[in-house]
Amino acid sequence: MRLVLVGPPGSGKGTQGPVLAAHLGVPHLSTGDLLRAQVEAGTDLGHRVGEVIDRGELVPDDLMIAVVAAALGDGTAGGYVLDGFPRTVAQAEMLERGDSPLAAPDLAVHLAIPDAVVHERLARRARDEGRADDADPDIIDRRLQVYRDETAPLIDHYRDRGALVTVDGDAAPDEVSKRLLDAVASRR
Numbered sequence: 741m742r743l744v745l746v747g748p749p750g751s752g753k754g755t756q757g758p759v760l761a762a763h764l765g766v767p768h769l770s771t772g773d774l775l776r777a778q779v780e781a782g783t784d785l786g787h788r789v790g791e792v793i794d795r796g797e798l799v800p801d802d803l804m805i806a807v808v809a810a811a812l813g814d815g816t817a818g819g820y821v822l823d824g825f826p827r828t829v830a831q832a833e834m835l836e837r838g839d840s841p842l843a844a845p846d847l848a849v850h851l852a853i854p855d856a857v858v859h860e861r862l863a864r865r866a867r868d869e870g871r872a873d874d875a876d877p878d879i880i881d882r883r884l885q886v887y888r889d890e891t892a893p894l895i896d897h898y899r900d901r902g903a904l905v906t907v908d909g910d911a912a913p914d915e916v917s918k919r920l921l922d923a924v925a926s927r928r
């Protein structure tokens with residue numbers, strides 16, 4: 741199964757993605773983790789994207805598409821769980837083109853949580869882990885705004901294609917995992 745996770749910052753994409761991938765027996769890719777590793781390693785790509793991430797803005801679509809294609813190779817027909825990609829309608833449409841290097845998803849899972857919970861979770865992570873884009877509440881608000889403007893339109897995009905499930909992510913992690921596995925099982 742090819743599955744993409746769509747949800748605001750802190751909704752649990754990175755927590756739940758590996759759980760779903762292990763359950764489905766497919767690879768998992770977080771584009772945010774991948775980009776942060778490039779920044780950490782000081783690569784050319786890392787230099788290009790570091791400031792964009794710290795401002796809470798999105799990396800340009802054409803760059804992202806190349807990065808994801810390079811990371812997953814051409815073995816994507818067998819399945820994947822993607823966390824953080826596609827993140828714009830343009831990225832989703834790229835996946836649907838005949839010449840896409842990646843196979844299009846079967847299902848988009850919308851992980852929904854209220855903004856107040858986003859702030860609580862990311863403030864906690866800022867204290868525990870020190871992720872730069874969590875440190876400033878104004879940057880968290882910017883990430884939420886970018887989510888609403890650029891990413892949330894994917895919800896209608898996948899709903900129109902009959903390929904959307906929405907899961908309430910505002911619960912303990914194990915409960916959210918259970919909800920996700922139930923939602924995915926109902927669509928297999």
Ligand code: AP5
Pocket residue numbers: 747748749750751752753754755756771772773775792793794796797798799800801804823824825826827828831861862864865883909910911912913914916
């Ligand atoms: P990305 O890393 O994807 O950041 P994000 O979408 O803001 O999401 P987060 O990673 O903050 O949250 P999450 O949903 O993974 O939640 P998590 O499980 O960690 O992207 C970062 C940046 O990279 C973007 O801003 C952009 O610049 C760039 N980028 C990435 N992909 C891109 C793309 N395709 N195109 C363009 N640019 C791109 O949970 C959050 C916290 O809450 C954790 O501490 C966790 O332990 C805790 N938590 C999780 N679940 C629960 C729960 N149920 N109860 C309590 N706490 C919980």
Ligand code: MG
Pocket residue numbers: 753754755770772823
């Ligand atoms: Mg994440």
